[in-house]
Structure formats: structure tokens, C-alpha cells
Amino acid sequence: MASQVSPSAGAGRCFEDFRLGQTLRHATPRTVTAGDVALWIALYGSRFAVQCSTEFAQASGYPASPLDDLLVFNLVFGRTVADVSQNAIANLGYAACRFLVPAFPGDTLSAVSDVIGLRETSGGEAGVVYVRTRGMNQHGAIVLDYVRWVMIGKREPRSPKATGYLPDLPQALSPNEIGGACPPIEVARYDTTLSGSPRRWGDYAVGEKIDHCQGMTVEEAEHQMATRLYQNSARVHFDQLGAEKGRFGRRLVYGGHVMSLARSLSFNGLENAFHVAGINAGHHVAPLFAGSTVFAWSEVLEKAVIPDRHDVGAMRLRTTAAKDRPCADHPGRVGEGYDPAVILDLDYWVLMPR
């Protein structure tokens, strides 16, 4: 019986393994179910009525309760990890993220990514990879389309410097690019007592700052269960033994967990922002570890009408999450940087009934 050792399975790509224009068809399509929705609520405590009640969703114009937008994001993101970011040093940012078709329990999500940019770091020991990912449902419809970029180590730190290519990314989505995943809303039947607040789109002012009040302490079991639910297999979230040799000495909480916590906390004050239509820019300012308590606040950056829609209006928000620091005084940018408590800076569009 000959003994041989397999090429390391699940080792993931290094920077040298990416090519501009490369298409990566990701493994493990995933049928999303009511079980995932229950776990989503257990993990974040989200309370948006459209996503929680079949009857509320149907009265509002949906055929059924749609999946929470960030659940869709995390599930699509999870598909990409083994091919894109298994060896990521840092998840640097998101842009041009659009939700195009609503997703429902029973849908099967799969994902494909194109490598749209490559750039070595100035030191040359690592590189930044830009991918554009599309999440599809079982009918082939594109549910979600976004760009993210990650810093990835080289196999050979001294390998010669390649020619870089930086993709052209929009600062923000235009209001006429968003809203595809939101059916026509029957505003008269959207019950603002059941949704938790009478404040509609017209009641918010640009510049308004909203403290979401609550704090949520994160446990290791929670972020691990969430990250496994998304089938995101990046080692840094699960392997304490390996983490002890790393930069932080701790397991790192997946960034999508932070975004999901912030979104759920934002219910207090944004009760009728029932749909995240797009993410203009997302930045994980600092890492989060279990044991910290997450708070969040939002600022209304912009309000916009969506062409030909009288049912809903778009509101551009900047939601900032901080750790171990309540957000009543709105911690955020300080000079070129951030308040040291800030962990997430998320610029996105929500839809609200007019």
C-alpha cells in the first residue's frame, strides 16, 4: 500500500494565483430556508416587520417575507471565501453593492466572481485583489452584485512585482440604479404601528443623527455559528490555536457579522427602513473580538426619489458601529482617521415608504 500525501486541500489562493479577468465559479450552492431565517433572528434579534411576518410582507406587496438583505449578502459572500479570501490578511472594502431581485426561503443561492483588479502593496510582500461577485438564484437571476477587495499574502514574498490594474469604482450608487429588489409597495396597507414607528421617508432630514441606543455583547459561539451558517470557511474566525500565533492572539469576528449587528441595532430609529437597496461603501475600520459590546449610530447623508416610484423613497445612510462605547455622542471620523472605538463605517441606501 503506497503512502502518498495529497496536495493540501482547502489551502486557498495566494496573490500569485489570481489573474485579471479570471472567473471563479464558487462551490456549494445553498438552498436558504426558514431555518436560516430563525437563526438570523436568534443571532441578531432583527425586528423589521417585512422580514418577520408573512402577512405584513404580503399586505405591503411582497409575495412572501423576503430574506433579510444582509443574510443574502452574507450567504453570497460565504460562497466566495474558499476561492477568494481563504488567505486574506484583511478584508479592505466593498463598493457598488446592489440588491437586484428579492430572495425568499426556498431559493438556492450560488455565486460567481470575476477578478477585476490586482495591485501589489508598496512593499511587494502582498497584494490587493478586487473581485466583482454576482449572487444568483435557482432561476439564474442575479440577486446581488458587488465589488470587494482584500489584501492577500504572496506565496513568494520576493516574487517580481506585477503590473497592477485598479478598477474604476463609483463613490456611490445613483438612486436610479437601486430598488430592483423591492416590489411596488402598497403604502396604504403598510401598517406603521406594526412596523414600530410612524416615521416615514418624508419625516427624516438630511444631516439627522440617530443613536440606535442598544448595545450587544458578542460571544465566540455566536459569531462562529453565524459565520458557519454562511459557510464562510476563513480560518481566522474559528481557529483559536492558530490565532494565538497571529497578530491579534484572538479569533477575529467576521466583518459581515458586524454589519449584521449594526443593521439589526439600527431598527431603533429606522424602523421603516425595511430594505437595504445597495451599499455604496463599506470599511471595517478596526477588528472586533468576542467579549466586546457593539453599539451603532446613523447619519442621514442624502434623500432621493427613485425614478417612477411613488411608493418608496431612498435614504442614504452612514451607519457607524463602535465597540465598548455607546454612540450617543456619535463617534466617527477624527481628522484623517477615526475615533479609536469605531469598527465599521457603512455608507448605504435604504428604502422607506413615502
Added chain:
Amino acid sequence: MASQVSPSAGAGRCFEDFRLGQTLRHATPRTVTAGDVALWIALYGSRFAVQCSTEFAQASGYPASPLDDLLVFNLVFGRTVADVSQNAIANLGYAACRFLVPAFPGDTLSAVSDVIGLRETSGGEAGVVYVRTRGMNQHGAIVLDYVRWVMIGKREPRSPKATGYLPDLPQALSPNEIGGACPPIEVARYDTTLSGSPRRWGDYAVGEKIDHCQGMTVEEAEHQMATRLYQNSARVHFDQLGAEKGRFGRRLVYGGHVMSLARSLSFNGLENAFHVAGINAGHHVAPLFAGSTVFAWSEVLEKAVIPDRHDVGAMRLRTTAAKDRPCADHPGRVGEGYDPAVILDLDYWVLMPR
């Protein structure tokens, strides 16, 4: 761009914000699914056959496996927190809790509460609010009806003392008020091997004491996931940073989590008590924190026939839960108070096949 600060969202009501006769229609109706049921089992390990097996439930006379009664209770309770007890200092008690209609996966639960009593504390710095809550399904049928009272801080501790009103509450439900949520049971097809014990209603004696034997250690991630599953947003359960400035220095385990643990532990010795028909009185004697191990024992207080029902009998139980202390010697009342290990004193009616 004008900057303005929103009125604090999700801040909850202070004692002064309640009025006798006020009706609060709570936010976020919730469609309950098989996902919630799986989480219920994962969180408590409940083993009652009617709630676990479609075939067992159908043979017994249910159209499908009903939701566990305490899952229904916790979900209805969760709706009320933002309006009633966001700022509760203590959850003082429950009374007159009746399960009126069975609930099944697919049902949507919503809740309405009436303020039925108000009373200032003797010092005048806080008050007790009594609410009667009804949980409804998507057809408008009342699934659950109960009274609870909570101590709530004042916005202005020196605000003048108001006239109080104390509601008239029954010591216990009468047997002819309970059983509405239990369909006619086909006793001949109720399989006591599959249910876990041959002991039926006739086999228990008033005064009998049952040690439920097992202990269950509670983890932070578990009670947080449970409490979020119920969308109970009370800060004290989630915010370790805030808790460190509070009375206990720890996150407080939601009382409904303790009741659910006690109910699940009670399977050992009460295997055929498949339905909690009503709660006469419930009292959280002492707080529970993660890291403690919960034990429980029960005493049979009373046995009763339900008018016109020959299928099931009612048994009034007093289940006592204790922390970090096995219950083989039945810790309970000591003089005017309790054994220091006791955390829950629950007086309720269960139904069992005759």
C-alpha cells in the same frame, strides 16, 4: 446640510408614560416556523412527543405538532418589551395566563396590551405597571392571554405621587377556564412508550414531589440567542458594558429562559404533561446569570377534572427552579422567603391523558 439629533429611538417608556386603560398595539408580528422549533429544541432540549413528532401529534388528535406553549409565551412576551418593559427594573410576576388556541409553525403571532394597573413604590422613585397582554394569530384568534407586572423607573424621581390602581387578579385559574388550546385527545392512540412514561393523570397524587434530576449550565451565547429569537430587546440581557455599571455587574438571563429551562427539565417525571394550559402565578425569586447550573423539581398541588372532558385531566403543579443546587431535597419556601438557591416559583396547570 443641517445637523440635528433625533429623539432617542427605542428608549422605551418610563413610569410616567403609562396611563390606566391605555392600549398598546405592539410592533413586529412574527411568523413562527420550523426554524424556531429547531432552535427551541437546541436551546432547551425539550422532549415532549406531541411537540416533536408530526405523527405522534396527529395520532393524538392535533392537526400537526403544536408549538411548545412556552415558545408561544416567549414570542408574545417578546413583542411587548419595547413598549412595556424596555426600562424595567424588575419583572415582578405573572397571573391569569391562559393558552386559548393552539399555535403551529406558519402562524403569525402579534400582541396587544392594556394597562390595567399602576402603583407607585412607597419611596415614590419608581412604579409598578400591570398589563394584560393578548397574543393573536393571523386569523385574529386570541392564542394567549396573560397579566404581568413590572417595576419601571420614573423619568423624574420626584414627580408627584399619582393615584394608584391595583387590578383584581385571581390566585389561580379555575379548571373550567383552561384547556381551550387542547383539541380532543385520542387517548387510545396516545402511545405512552413513545411519550416516555406510562404514568398518566390518574397515576399522580396530590402532594407528590418530583425531582427532575438533570442540571443545565447556562451560557451567555445561549440565553442571548434565545432572547433575541423572541425579539425581546431589553438591554439588561445583552449589554455587558452597561451591565458593568449596574446592580449585578453581569448580563441578566431573561426570566422566560429560566421558565423554559424548568419546563424542559420537567420532562423527567412529567413525560405526559404535554400541554401547559395556564399559568396561575409566576415569580422570579432571584436573578440568574450565565455560568450557573439550573435544576428543578415539582410538586403536585391539585388535580382537577375539566368539565365535559374525559380525554385529559388537569394537574396543578408548582415547579421550583434553583441555581447551582440539585433539587433532590426539594428546596423551596423558607419562612417568609425562599432557600437562597431558588430562582423561580411557577404555579401552573398542565394537561395529561387520563
Added chain:
Amino acid sequence: MASQVSPSAGAGRCFEDFRLGQTLRHATPRTVTAGDVALWIALYGSRFAVQCSTEFAQASGYPASPLDDLLVFNLVFGRTVADVSQNAIANLGYAACRFLVPAFPGDTLSAVSDVIGLRETSGGEAGVVYVRTRGMNQHGAIVLDYVRWVMIGKREPRSPKATGYLPDLPQALSPNEIGGACPPIEVARYDTTLSGSPRRWGDYAVGEKIDHCQGMTVEEAEHQMATRLYQNSARVHFDQLGAEKGRFGRRLVYGGHVMSLARSLSFNGLENAFHVAGINAGHHVAPLFAGSTVFAWSEVLEKAVIPDRHDVGAMRLRTTAAKDRPCADHPGRVGEGYDPAVILDLDYWVLMPR
């Protein structure tokens, strides 16, 4: 009101309570749902495409996504604990475990065990009980059939030594005994990009060793939720207070949790091993406690054709799990024993597309 104390409920059997030939029909049949599947993924992060995607499963030849084989195993095992191993000192081994019929969400699993062997320990203070367990679905079809043996304490350590009986157990299942739970696979429609690897049955060599690369740190909340999900009520997994007086001072992680972790980790390198067809032998070499990080590696022991099947081939694997030790150098047997990090030695058959 007479006060009486009930016989201890849920106390479980001691060695003296078992008789050769005894049949135990276990309590609490369990309807498995999409909620259980979502929890399975959240607990282990499994990524096998057949179990994750309705469309992938249907294209491959299944009517729907089947339940993960180890979820079925753990659920059937869970039924047996109250009757068989409530008081187990150690779970010694498994043999002759065959998956005979696929199980799907909506199926109800129940279990029956026969006592097929009894043997006192040499000291006479405990005994080993061998049971053969069958898991059935709601149609009465046998889904799973396996033998396990456990060491169980005596009620009376000095009770006279009984005549023992050791069952005859196979070293391994023959390839013609396995595969019943796998429908004919449409190999041409089995998409190896979506499944995560192009490596089919023909691409593996006997003697090949595969490091599954990733490590997974186990939290108390995770193994408790898993073990409760299976309704396995063995005290040692849940009661920290009791554990502090025991051998380890810690709650013991249920062995099936370790097997499930190892199976999920094995996706890296065994992406197309979509079905565990049988377990030849399983041995929990050492206990696992929360806080440890689990790694795994596998060796291909044997490859076999299943009579009359051209769609799939069988591969016999030995998967070894270790704690707090990466498995790149394949820790395993050392002389008569094992590397001190090894916790699980599992010998089983998987099926892969040819």
C-alpha cells in the same frame, strides 16, 4: 394533603437493569425539519453540495436534499440515551453502522434497540452493554442500523458477576452491504465545480493521506446546543456543577459532536465524498472539552466497487481527529496507543461519483 416522593424520574438504567435480548423502544419520535438542517450548518459549517442545495441534489438523482448522514446518526443516537447510556461511564465504540434509506426534512425518526451483549469489567464494578439500534422513518423503513457499546456503572458494585455474552461484530462492512441510502446518481449531471473539486472516486489512491487543514475551536454553547438538538440528555454534557465533582472537572463534549466536526472538516480534500454509507468502527480515543481546537486528517484505506453500480464507488477512510494540534504530519497510532492529541479514530465508507 399527603406528601410523597416520586421514584427518581429520568435516572436511567444501571448495568443490572439490562437483559440479553431485551428490546427497548425509545421515546420521543422526532420530525426533522429545515430548521434542524440550518442548525447543523451553523454548528459545523458543512459544505457538501448534495446536502446544501435542492437543485444540486435533484440534478444528482435525489428527490430532494437529503439530511446529512451524521445528523441522522446523532438524532437516532439521541433517542437511545435515556434508555441506554444516561449513566454511561464511557461510550466505547461503534460497529456495523449502515445507512439504509435516505432521510429528508419532514421525515420522523424513531428508534428501537436490542441488547445484544453484556460483559462485566474485570473488577466487576461496572459492565459493558452492547446494543443494536435501528432508526426508522415514519413509514417504518429502517434508515440506520448500528451497534454501539458503552460502559455502565452498577447500582451495587458488589453484585455477583453475571455470565457475559459478547456479540460477534464484523471488523468492517463489506462493500456489498452498503449504498442502500444512495439513489442512482446521474454522474453526468453531478457538477464538480459546484461541488468544490474535480477529484472523483478514480482520482484517489489507497494509502493517500489528506490533511483537512482547518481548525475549529469548540465552545460550551455550541456543543450543548448540538447535543440538545439531538435530544441527547446525558448529564455529562450539560451539568458543570456535577462535572466539577467528576473525573474531568469539565463538561464532556458529546462524541457525536466530534464525529460531526471531523466530517465537516473533511470537506477540504474529500469534497465529492457526498455520502457516508457506513461506519466500520468508531473509537473516542480521548475526551474533548470546550476551548480546544479540533483538526482532522484522513487516510484512504481501501477502494471498492459496489456490485451492480456504475455511478458511484466506495472508499474506505480512516479519519483521525486531534485536539490542539494541526494534522499536517498525520498524528495517529503510536505503538499500542495513540498520539496524545488524538481524540477520534473513525473507520468508515463514503461514496463518491465515479
